[in-house]
Amino acid sequence: MSHDDIIRRSAAAQAAALGTGEISSEELTRAHLDRIAAVDGELNAFLHVNEDEALTTSRDVDARRAAGDQLHPLAGVPIAVKDVVVTEGQPTTAGSRILEGWIPPYDATLVTRLRAAGLPILGKTNLDEFAMGSSTENSAFGPTRNPWDTGRIPGGSGGGSAAAVGSYEAPLAIGTDTGGSIRQPGAVTGTVGVKPTYGSVSRYGLIAMASSLDQAGPVTRTVEDAALLHELIAGHDPLDSTSLPDPVGAYAEAARSRDVRGLRIGVIEELEGEGFAPEVRARFTESLDHLERAGAEIVRVSCPNFRYALGAYYLIMPSEASSNLAKFDGMRFGLRVVPEDSPTAESVMKATRGAGFGDEVKRRILLGTYALSAGYFDAYYGSAQKVRTLVQRDFTAAFDSVDVLASPTSPTVAFRLGEKVDDPMAMYLNDIATIPANLAGTPGISVPSGLAEDGLPAGIQFLAPIRADERLYRVGGALEALLEDAWGGPLLAKAPELATIAQGAK
Numbered sequence: 001m002s003h004d005d006i007i008r009r010s011a012a013a014q015a016a017a018l019g020t021g022e023i024s025s026e027e028l029t030r031a032h033l034d035r036i037a038a039v040d041g042e043l044n045a046f047l048h049v050n051e052d053e054a055l056t057t058s059r060d061v062d063a064r065r066a067a068g069d070q071l072h073p074l075a076g077v078p079i080a081v082k083d084v085v086v087t088e089g090q091p092t093t094a095g096s097r098i099l100e101g102w103i104p105p106y107d108a109t110l111v112t113r114l115r116a117a118g119l120p121i122l123g124k125t126n127l128d129e130f131a132m133g134s135s136t137e138n139s140a141f142g143p144t145r146n147p148w149d150t151g152r153i154p155g156g157s158g159g160g161s162a163a164a165v166g167s168y169e170a171p172l173a174i175g176t177d178t179g180g181s182i183r184q185p186g187a188v189t190g191t192v193g194v195k196p197t198y199g200s201v202s203r204y205g206l207i208a209m210a211s212s213l214d215q216a217g218p219v220t221r222t223v224e225d226a227a228l229l230h231e232l233i234a235g236h237d238p239l240d241s242t243s244l245p246d247p248v249g250a251y252a253e254a255a256r257s258r259d260v261r262g263l264r265i266g267v268i269e270e271l272e273g274e275g276f277a278p279e280v281r282a283r284f285t286e287s288l289d290h291l292e293r294a295g296a297e298i299v300r301v302s303c304p305n306f307r308y309a310l311g312a313y314y315l316i317m318p319s320e321a322s323s324n325l326a327k328f329d330g331m332r333f334g335l336r337v338v339p340e341d342s343p344t345a346e347s348v349m350k351a352t353r354g355a356g357f358g359d360e361v362k363r364r365i366l367l368g369t370y371a372l373s374a375g376y377f378d379a380y381y382g383s384a385q386k387v388r389t390l391v392q393r394d395f396t397a398a399f400d401s402v403d404v405l406a407s408p409t410s411p412t413v414a415f416r417l418g419e420k421v422d423d424p425m426a427m428y429l430n431d432i433a434t435i436p437a438n439l440a441g442t443p444g445i446s447v448p449s450g451l452a453e454d455g456l457p458a459g460i461q462f463l464a465p466i467r468a469d470e471r472l473y474r475v476g477g478a479l480e481a482l483l484e485d486a487w488g489g490p491l492l493a494k495a496p497e498l499a500t501i502a503q504g505a506k
Contacts, residue, residue: 003031011077011171011225018065018076025058025065025076029120032078036122036169044144045154045164046123047083048091054078054120061118074228075118080170082161083124084131085216086205087111090121094207095129095139095157098328098335098356108205109240110174110216110233117232122170125160129358130325131178131209133157134430136185137421138360145417146189148456148495152414155185155430161219162189166492172229173219178210179313180409180434182217183446187409187459190448190491192476194218194226195434197466198441199244201230202237210320211242213313213438221492223447223476227251230469246467254470255477261295263475265462266402270306271433277412279452284408287449287460290482291475299402303394306436308387313435314428315371315384321361322368328356363424392440399465404475407433409446409459437463445472447479448491457491 006014006023017023033051040046061076081087084094086104088111093099107115114121128138136144136159146154147167154163161173162185175182177195186193194217201216208214218229230251237243267288272281292298330336330352337351357365371380398405410430420426437444442463449460460479464471484490 003034007031007035007168007171009171010222011074011220012222012228014077014171015074025061025120026055028076029054029058029078029122032122032170039167040169042145042150043147043163043167043169044142045125045160045167045169046080047093047095047126047141047160049123050090050121053089054122057115057118057120061120064118072117072232074172074232076120077171078120078122079114080122080125080161080164080173081111081114082127082158082173082175084127084176084207085111085174086207087121087124090124092124092207093141094131095127095141096356096358096361097140098352100140100335102334106205109202109237111205113233119172125158125164125173127160128157129361130207130321131157131176131181132321132360132364134180134184134427135420136160137417138358140358143417146414148190149414152416152456153188154414155188155410157181158185158219162186162191162193165189165219165221166191171221172225174216174233175219176206176214176216177438178213178215179317179438180431182219183434183444183459183461184410184430186219186446187461188414188457190457190495192218192220192223192226192448193446194230194472195437195444196230196234197244197443197469199242200246200467200469201234202240202243204237204239208324210317211324212320213317215438221490223445223473223480224252224255226445227255227473227477244467249470251470251473254473257474258478258481260291260475260478263296263404264299264402265291265296265475266299266301266398266405268306268405268407269300269302270304271407275411275429275432276408277452280408280410280412280458283450283452283458284460287479287483288406290486291479294478294482296475301398301402301405303391303398303436305387305390305394309391309436309439310428310432312384312387312391313431313439314367315380316388316439318364318368319371319381320368322365322372325361325365328353360424388439391436395436395440395442395465403464404471405463407461408449409433409461413452413454413456413458433461440466442466443469443472445476447476448483450483450491451494
């Protein structure tokens with residue numbers, strides 16, 4: 001069995017191969033590390049590769065399996081972690097110079113759960129600085145490239161995790177989603193991205209951008225893999241005051257059911273028309289047709305306040321970011337720039353933040369600070385929170401008549417590197433379909449829906465009520481199976497650039 005064969009299997013299939021002894025975890029981990037060494041110089045999906053620890057973990061899992069120990073189903077399957085999640089003993093930068101070289105003294109709760117289950121952590125993936133962006137071009141350590149076309153963006157802010165999974169550098173990855181940063185990269189890289197219900201996966205140990213919006217979740221190549229990873233990282237955490245006490249759902253079982261008979265799918269009228277590329281809409285419609293033929297009922301739904309969600313988000317998110325990023329002051333940890341000529345605390349703080357933060361972070365801090373200022377709080381931040389309530393009410397009303405909602409994940413396929421970097425408003429519009437879920441706390445999934453005319457992937461998004469994440473896996477797993485039957489295999493098998501990159505790995 002070649003390394004190229006094993007790394008192209010799903011995480012579930014890799015776990016099965018480990019269970020039968022077809023391959024060891026050390027061999028599997030080494031295969032992915034070799035893949036990273038071969039292709040990541042071109043992709044820049046990883047900021048830090050954790051080779052020694054990953055191999056040590058894999059050998060420990062192999063020894064425990066040989067001894068007959070009871071192991072987690074994913075034990076020995078490697079994983080990558082977005083570099084906004086703190087990891088003890090590994091650098092955590094949040095894609096920013098202000099944290100360059102910082103080694104956290106503790107693990108995020110979800111990392112603790114990954115380590116306890118025996119998943120070798122391959123390393124930390126690239127992101128827009130402090131998760132602020134839709135293209136992973138705002139990273140202080142250079143942009144990540146899309147494995148379908150290395151001249152294009154892989155989405156953001158979690159483009160590193162999506163590119164790593166899409167290019168077979170990792171079978172699983174962790175992302176975070178504040179306004180679509182798991183789902184939108186999934187759509188433009190042909191991968192699966194899930195934003196769980198807010199509070200169902202612990203935020204303890206996530207470097208916060210906007211605390212009421214941030215949520216960690218799975219990045220994978222199949223819906224079943226996402227479900228398996230979701231079950232592992234979910235669950236109550238007393239270290240997170242917003243953590244839900246709910247039991248973990250049977251997500252993998254839902255993903256495998258593939259039964260959508262009687263499922264009512266609401267098509268959001270406000271998220272399918274003007275501004276969405278024709279080929280994206282075409283793949284969306286085709287996906288719905290497949291589901292309807294499989295027994296689902298397609299219903300048109302209006303969520304009128306969704307049209308204001310983007311504006312509300314870009315007041316709430318920078319306001320929370322302005323507050324959260326105040327801790328990076330050059331005094332406690334991370335970068336410190338000391339100006340000459342009798343430095344003061346104020347001058348050190350000014351110099352450190354000026355040198356350590358990039359343009360997009362500074363832009364959002366300024367916007368958030370302004371929105372929170374005494375003279376404008378009610379007009380801007382207060383009004384945005386009222387719109388947030390209206391968006392939540394739209395969801396409640398819609399779910400009274402349908403089981404899940406559907407829309408394209410992103411208005412377009414992946415655009416070219418540099419195409420929108422100087423136009424913040426054009427960049428922000430990439431999140432128009434994903435933002436409402438973060439404002440309301442509802443779960444969402446992006447599943448590949450097909451290829452556009454230029455051969456680039458598009459995605460379809462499903463949204464479910466709070467605490468009803470199983471519905472996402474039920475409809476996502478069914479659509480994935482229907483489309484793969486129509487395509488004759490996974491969408492990633494159709495990526496010409498991946499074939500070229502694969503040759504470089506041999």
